[in-house]
Amino acid sequence: MNITVQIPTALRRHTSGIERITCTAANLGELFSALDQQFPDLRPHLRDDAGQIRRFLNIYVNEEDIRFLGGNTYAFQDGDEVLLVPSIAGGLA
Amino acid sequence: MPGYGYELRCRECGKSWGNQPRSVCDDCFSPLEVFYDYDAIRGTFTRQQIAARAPNMWRYAELLPLPENYSPTLPIGFTPLLNAPRLGERLGTKNLFLKNDAVGLPTLSFKDRVVAVALAQARNFGFDTVACSSTGNLANAVAAQAARNGFHAWIFIPADLEPAKIVGTQVFGANLVRIAGSYDQVNRLCSQIADERNWGFVNVNLRPYYAEGSKTVGFEIAEQLGWRLPDNIVVPMAGGSLITKIKKAFGELIELGLVEPKPVRFFGAQATGCSPISTAIKAGNSEIEPQKPSTVARSLAIGNPADGHYAIKTISQTGGWAEDVSDSELVESIQLLAETEGVFTETAGGVTVGTADKLYRQGRIHPDETTVLCITGNGLKTTDVLTGKYETEVPIPPKIAEFDRYLESRLGVGEKDVPATVEV
Secondary structure, three states: OOEEEEOOHHHHHHOOOOOEEEEOOOOHHHHHHHHHHHOHHHHHHHEOOOOOEOOOEEEEEOOEEHHHHOHHHOOOOOOOEEEEEEOOOOOOO | OOOOOEEEEEOOOOOEEEOOOOOEOOOOOOEEEEEEOHHHHOOOOOHHHHHOOOOOHHHHHHHOOOOOOOOOOOOOOOOOEEEOHHHHHHHOOOOEEEEEHHHOOOOOEOHHHHHHHHHHHHHHOOOOEEEEEOOOHHHHHHHHHHHHHOOEEEEEEEOOOOHHHHHHHHOOOOEEEEEOOOHHHHHHHHHHHHHHOOOEEOOOOOHHHHHHOOHHHHHHHHHHOOOOOOOEEEEEOOOOHHHHHHHHHHHHHHHOOOOOOOOOEEEEEEEOOEOHHHHHHHHOOOOOOOOOOOOOOHHHOOOOOOOHHHHHHHHHHOOOEEEEEOHHHHHHHHHHHHHHHOOOEOHHHHHHHHHHHHHHHOOOOOOOOOEEEEEOEEHHHOHHHHOOOOOOOOOOOOOHHHHHHHHHHHHOOOHHHOOOOOOO
């Protein structure tokens, strides 16, 4: 089973310019482990010091927000396309 | 902040990004915010100086991220702050005001303000094409001001928008792209497009500058109240930016000594069919859970509000609250506002009025306190929600006797109650 992950421009400097990777992760946890292994510099940009996914990082699977699919518990299907997209906010509080 | 007096910084890690078309900190993915050198304008930016300037939003230029020597092309903003005694009577208060951006120029919503600042920077950064994802009002504002300022415009909208908002975009010659999906999907797509094309997306790569335009709503409210802050303000929430920017505006006026420091409670208004922020407030959560919107208030139908986290903070830190109203309640509130104050607002305004009604009834807003409701859009853009609310009258012949008969039947009373014939 293969899924593809699209890396946004902002993060490609941590992936040696690679725009798209394929991997066999079964869920989000495994996907992050795979990314950690392949691109150690990427880790702090995707997760905070406590290991939580950064608040302003949205993850989509085939155009759907992964939170609607069960988030961490979603089991990737063969051919899933994963997008990492920063949430565009600018508020001050 | 050499040469500008303002710059972009990461809200979370504090890294400075200077001034450039960018909305996200590459280091931590957090949003960027415009920071100003307040010391540079303290003492020179005074009430008297502001009062001597033309009545539009550019009178607050020192607190907007504008290019040096920027020359505005439209007199945007300075919409009326109306006292609302008749609506107030219905809600049980004598101290109610409406900030009426339903009559904002050029496209009858508060979005004209944010677009004006975004396009000033779009020109500064050398873009010849501007773009946006929109639930309608922003589409109109970008299209009109792009035409006025000679930009190409690409506008991305969910396919099910109100017809008036679609025509009101196309008429300005903008390229309109209808997306078969929700606003949240349109927004995500635009983030990807902005990643690949050298366009000035007002609410993506120009967003930090764009969002600052919303502060002018707050500046104007304070000035129009006689340079004082209200006790409470009720703000409609879609992406959640406006409510945070009004708070920033009030804070800046205090910082510069233009108003007396005063706590203002911020109240957020949503439609129940798309209420991620009010739901989080009621549950005591600091983060939103995204929703799939289902409401006639399409201008507020953002299920994954980008500024939701900050909107929640604004509300909870100020002792405010958030509420939401059903589609039927918001339509009734559109009618109530029109019938009591002669202000015809769109669905978002109905949400604000309906929410204010709930907040008074819940005792969360005290009737003796000064409260401002932000009316952000015009009812002529969403007349479809009033379909079936009013009968189409059968025409009568142009004869006075026919009218007398009509009046009698309409009033359902005897001749004694009909105004007497006047002898001449």
